[in-house]
Amino acid sequence: MTRSLTLAHxxxxxxxxxxxxxxxxxxxxxCRWRNITLRVQPVTVGASVDWSDFDLAFFGGGQDxxxxxxxxxxxxxxxxxxARAIEDGLVMLAICGGYQLLGHYFLTHTGERLPGVGVxxxxxxxxxxRLIGNTVLALHTPFPAATAAPSPSSACPAGTSYLVGFExxxxxxxxxxxxxALGHIITGYGxxxxxxxxxxxxxxxxxxxxxxxxxPKNPHLAxxxxxxxxxxxxxxxxxxxLLEALDDTLEWQAHWTMVERLLKRVxxxxxxxxxxxx
Amino acid sequence: MTxxxxxxxxxxxxxxxVLSRALHLGGGTHVPGTLARSIAPNILHTLTxxxxxxxxxxxxxNGKTTTTRMIADILRGAHRRVLHNRxxxxxxSGLTATALAAxxxxxxxxxxxxxxxxxxxxxxxxxxxxxxxxxxxxxxxxDQLDRYGEVDTLAQTWLQSLRHLPPTSTVLLNxxxxxxxxxxxxxxxxxxxxxxDDTRHAAGAAAHTADSQFCRRCGTRYDYSAAFxxxxxxxxxxxxxxxxxxxxxxxxxxxxxGTEGSHLHIVYPxxxxxxxxxxxxxxxxxxxxxxxxxxxxxxxAPAPIHTALEHFSAAFGxxxxxxxxxxxxxxxxxxIKNPVGASETVRMLTDSAxxxxxxxxxxxxxxxxxADGTDVSWLWDAEFEPLxxxxxxxxxxxxxxxxxxxxxxxxxxxxxxxxxEPDLPRAIDTALATLPPGATLFVLPTYTxxxxxxxxxxxxxxxxxxxxx
Numbered sequence: 001m002t003r004s005l006t007l008a009h010x011x012x013x014x015x016x017x018x019x020x021x022x023x024x025x026x027x028x029x030x031c032r033w034r035n036i037t038l039r040v041q042p043v044t045v046g047a048s049v050d051w052s053d054f055d056l057a058f059f060g061g062g063q064d065x066x067x068x069x070x071x072x073x074x075x076x077x078x079x080x081x082x083a084r085a086i087e088d089g090l091v092m093l094a095i096c097g098g099y100q101l102l103g104h105y106f107l108t109h110t111g112e113r114l115p116g117v118g119v120x121x122x123x124x125x126x127x128x129x130r131l132i133g134n135t136v137l138a139l140h141t142p143f144p145a146a147t148a149a150p151s152p153s154s155a156c157p158a159g160t161s162y163l164v165g166f167e168x169x170x171x172x173x174x175x176x177x178x179x180x181a182l183g184h185i186i187t188g189y190g191x192x193x194x195x196x197x198x199x200x201x202x203x204x205x206x207x208x209x210x211x212x213x214x215x216p217k218n219p220h221l222a223x224x225x226x227x228x229x230x231x232x233x234x235x236x237x238x239x240x241x242l243l244e245a246l247d248d249t250l251e252w253q254a255h256w257t258m259v260e261r262l263l264k265r266v267x268x269x270x271x272x273x274x275x276x277x278x
Numbered sequence: 279m280t281x282x283x284x285x286x287x288x289x290x291x292x293x294x295x296v297l298s299r300a301l302h303l304g305g306g307t308h309v310p311g312t313l314a315r316s317i318a319p320n321i322l323h324t325l326t327x328x329x330x331x332x333x334x335x336x337x338x339x340n341g342k343t344t345t346t347r348m349i350a351d352i353l354r355g356a357h358r359r360v361l362h363n364r365x366x367x368x369x370x371s372g373l374t375a376t377a378l379a380a381x382x383x384x385x386x387x388x389x390x391x392x393x394x395x396x397x398x399x400x401x402x403x404x405x406x407x408x409x410x411x412x413x414x415x416x417x418x419x420x421d422q423l424d425r426y427g428e429v430d431t432l433a434q435t436w437l438q439s440l441r442h443l444p445p446t447s448t449v450l451l452n453x454x455x456x457x458x459x460x461x462x463x464x465x466x467x468x469x470x471x472x473x474x475d476d477t478r479h480a481a482g483a484a485a486h487t488a489d490s491q492f493c494r495r496c497g498t499r500y501d502y503s504a505a506f507x508x509x510x511x512x513x514x515x516x517x518x519x520x521x522x523x524x525x526x527x528x529x530x531x532x533x534x535x536g537t538e539g540s541h542l543h544i545v546y547p548x549x550x551x552x553x554x555x556x557x558x559x560x561x562x563x564x565x566x567x568x569x570x571x572x573x574x575x576x577x578x579a580p581a582p583i584h585t586a587l588e589h590f591s592a593a594f595g596x597x598x599x600x601x602x603x604x605x606x607x608x609x610x611x612x613x614i615k616n617p618v619g620a621s622e623t624v625r626m627l628t629d630s631a632x633x634x635x636x637x638x639x640x641x642x643x644x645x646x647x648x649a650d651g652t653d654v655s656w657l658w659d660a661e662f663e664p665l666x667x668x669x670x671x672x673x674x675x676x677x678x679x680x681x682x683x684x685x686x687x688x689x690x691x692x693x694x695x696x697x698x699e700p701d702l703p704r705a706i707d708t709a710l711a712t713l714p715p716g717a718t719l720f721v722l723p724t725y726t727x728x729x730x731x732x733x734x735x736x737x738x739x740x741x742x743x744x745x746x747x
Contacts, residue, residue: 013491013499017420017428022658022688029688063428069497133652166653213658216684250687253698254680 004037005229008049010059010078010098011070012042018168020060020095022213026222027056034244036226045073051081055229056091059098061169061211067097074101075115083119091229092205095214099200099207100124100171109170120202121176122191130170135188135210136262137163137198140181143224162186163198163218164258165210173209175200182208187262204228217258219251287318288325288385291378308367311374322370322407324385325377331358331391333408334572337401337436338416338458340619341565342368344557344596345416346395348569351590353393355582356573361389366593368397370404398432402439413443414450414572416565418457419508420659421616421651433457433494443467450575452568453525454510460494462523472571473525476532479560480504480511481625495520506560507625508618527571532563536630537610537718542587544570551580553588557597559626561619566590595728600740607713611721613728614642615650617659620722627720628664637670640720641709642686643702643727644678650724654678657685666690671712673697675705676727702727703734 009024024040031038043049062070074082086092086102100106103122106114116123142161163183172192175181182199184190190198191209199208206225208214215222223243230242291314298309314321326333336346343366350362363376373394381387396404398421405413415436420429437460440449445466452458453473462469480502492499493515500513514521531543539556540563555566566587573583592598595613602609614620631638646652662685665672669691674682679700687693697712699705713719723731735741 016659018653019655019658022655022685025658025688063430065428065430065497069492166655168653211653211655213655216658216688217681247693250680250683250693250696250698254684257680 002035002037003230003234004039005031005055005226005233006039006041006053007056007058008051008054009040009042010057010074011044011062011066012060013044014066014070015060015062015097017061017063017066018096018166018211019213020211023060023093023095023215023222024058026213026215026219027058027226030219030222030226030246033246036230043078045070046077048077049081051078051085051090052088054085054090055233056225057082057085057093059092059094059101061096061098067101071101071114075117079117083117086119086203086205089204089232091225091232093215093225094205094207095211096169096209099209100173102205102207103173104176106171120200120205120207121178122173122200122207123176124171124173125192127170127172130168131189131193131209132168133166133188134258134262135165135167135190135198136186136259137183137188137190137208137210138186139163139183143220161220162255162259163208163210163214163221164255164262165208165212165214165218167209168211169209173200178202182206187266204232217251217254219246219248219255281318284318284321284324284385285383287314287321288378288381289383290314290317291321291375292381292383295375295379308369308371308375310378311367311371311376314378315371315374320407322374322377323409325374325381325387326361326392326408328385329361329387329389329392332411333392333394334412334414334576335394335396335401335404335408335410336414336416336572337396337398338414338452339398339419339421339616340622341416341561341568342395343593344562345414345565345568345572346393347593348566348587348590349572350393351586352569352573352578352583353391353576355586356578358391359389361387361392363394364593366395368395369400370407373400373404373408399435402435405439405443410443410447412448412450412572412575413440414568415458415461416452416568417455417508417510417618419616419618420656429457433461437461440465440467448575450568450571452510452564453523454506454512454564456491456494456500456509456513456520456522459523460520470527470571470575471523471525472527472567473522473529474506474532474564474567475525475528475530477504477512479506479532479534481507493518493520507622527567527574529563529567532560534558534560534563534629536633537626542566546571546574549580551584553584555587555590557590557592558630559597559622561622562592562597595723595732600735602710602719603738603740606740607710607715607717607719609719609721611723611728611731613725614660614722615725617656617661620656620660620662623722624660624662624664628668631668636717638665638668638720639671639709639713639717640665640669640722641673641675641705642682643676643705643721643723643731644674644682645676645724645727645730646678647726650726654681657681662686662689662691669695671695671697671709673699673705673709673712675699675702676724679705702730706731706734 102120109126179200181197291310294310453471496518498517505511533541
């Protein structure tokens, strides 16, 4: 059986900062290596699309000017369709600006309230300084990772799945009751620097602030999204193995190199604190 | 009469330069400047104000070091004594250290004019402190977003800074980069433009790395009749009509000859120049065009411009050929540091491989130290895909070797052709050991990886230390 999926890429012209297109390259290649056809359809300003055609969607971050240019189009033209599709189980990954636009609103630090689609129970408040740096978050629900290599050393506790990425945002995003946190921050700032939450999950939609790009170094998340999309298209009880294992040696090397480097730094800081405040 | 406090700062700064060189702390390009400025904050102004022929500042994302060196060679060929931050220390502290090194203890700088490559974020302060007679802005691309912030924010800061230049200064801008050309709008200072008129080098649609493909005035997407790379090309806004200005200095014909170099034919209001530039790639030709325009704007005759560019050799790591010891393999080193620059370097390598029918052997060294940018997301905005069909072997190294390996794999390079060796000296050995006889090793390092490479090659006796280069 040939499997095929269709992905909506929201505003690739404007929302394409910090290498977020690496996420798309990753999804395309991991499908190609498994003989899954992944059709990518760009959704640009002024486009009219039927959201029920899509299995997956990707919405990246942009420059402030880029986000301002597309926000209105997104709300007016795509907002209702996207919201309905997300309620209906559309598999979506939204990073940074894309994540913010799915929430209720963005309150800028000058007090202007910019509306979002409101399908995610989150809101964002603009900060003056940017939160920038490498970040590791521990997933609350580890993805079933058939291809996951074991951690190469004892520095990383077994049985926990991490995501590693790079955040660069001034918005502080706060969660309401109708979203679950994707994970909690081990190192970095997270969604708002206050409550340790990193990313939000609602139905099959995941939003977070992780650039890096996110998916190339986190193949378990890439495969999780593809699994959800295949389940949605072909039914959950299919007898076929949904996703074949790939040789992810290089991907996991990249993943664990950064996770270990960052966790060691955390452990070192903790050690210093304990020595000065026993 | 120089203020005693300034004299003390000069003496201290000069001592720091001598000390840091003696202790091998890297040539004394940063600390002495910072030290002297903490005592006499005006010291850069004081030292440069006395230069009889003024100061030239050059900024932009890519090509700063190479273009500034070209201008320095042109000026020297025209018998000007040039104060130049040749080692590439381009923050205000580095400019200060450069001036200190050339100054005597009385604060007199032994030079006719100052020529400074200037960090993008440092440009406004450098403009304030040096009152330049010429400011050249070369291009503006996405680079180290963790440090510089977004491209649009930087363009705004530059615009504010240029508006303060008096009519006695000149601003020289790249007409083909809309983010840069737009800076020439309504300035008190006169503006010159340079540009590439040979549209045979158009690569098709503006690439996804294009940051400024939307009209600077009204936000509509530009129509490109020719797109050279990134957002650089011939553009016009279909809504408000904002378009590429007509340049005064035009590269009317450009013929690229693989990794050897290029033939350039440049036309300007009073004449024309044709020469062979012994540096490969489209972007180096544009660098030479900018240097020519700067020379002409400074009143230099065409003959010394011609001579300097025909004999130009690049700074270490910016396209440099090194031999791996006596009788050893040739290595060609090309710094990569941001998406547009890396994509253009890849294009230069693949064009040349296609031309000669050979496969490429590369060593890519990616670091994520502060000077490189701590975010390596940019690797995913760069086009490594053209390498897939032409790459015989890639050794990847640096603190982010693994990220680079994944980038190449997803760019279509079979994993068995990728060797991961984070330790740079070992990676050099690995890459050379697998290199077939007669083949060239193409080394693509980020900035700090390039410095490490230089140190290691200097240790092996293959090159000189960077502050002597």
